[in-house]
Amino acid sequence: MRPSRLIPIATLALLMGTVACQKPAPAPTGPTQAELDAAKKAADEEAARKAAAEAAAKKAAEEAAAKKAAEEAAAKKAAEEAAAAAFKAAADKALVNIHFDFDKSDIKEADRALLQGIADFMKAYPQAKVEIQGHCDERGTNEYNLALGNRRAAAALAYLKTLGVDEARFTTISFGKEKPLCTEAKEACWSQNRRDEFHLK
Secondary structure, rough: HHHHHHHHHHHHHHHHHHHHHOOOOOOOOOOOHHOOOOOOOOHHHHHHHHHHHHHHHHHHHHHHHHHHHHHHHHHHHHHHHHHHHHHHHHHHHHHEEEEEOOOOOOOOOOHHHHHHHHHHHHOOOOOOOOOEEOOOOOOHHHHHHHHHHHHHHHHHHHHHOOOOOOOOHHEEEEEEOOOOOOOOOOOOHHHHHHHHEEEEE
16 A cells, blocks of 8 residues: 555544543433522522511501501591581580560560571581470469470470471470579579570480
């Protein structure tokens, strides 16, 4: 053979020998136990963080709802108290006594404006119900004064009806001379006792 042909053959043989001598690559292996443990620990910690965040969010939402409910309850109570106070103030202003002449049950001209005020109050507060109490001075028998007190209460009720107030919202009672405001035996005192009183029921 010629020397020029021997060189490629020798090179090929050398390459084949080199390839034959190389070790095969090792087969891939799975994660180690330590790596698995670390991954599990990280997952557990993440789950715990997520659970804690959800619990905190739930607690915050519950506290916010409780606070809102408490604020609404307080506002409702304050509104109810304010309404009750306004109702009582209006009642105190409107429900004033009217007075009568001796042995009479006619509504006096001066008291018609007072009865108008009572009617206005009753219209402004549809929930209001009132007891009309008829009273007399000490003169006369108990029986006579009880009857006179009834007539006085009835007269006020009849007048209030003419002002547009439903009579079903009233009750009447007579105390005759049983509950005097004044006990002196003189006209200035008797005139105070001849009255109708108006009381919320």
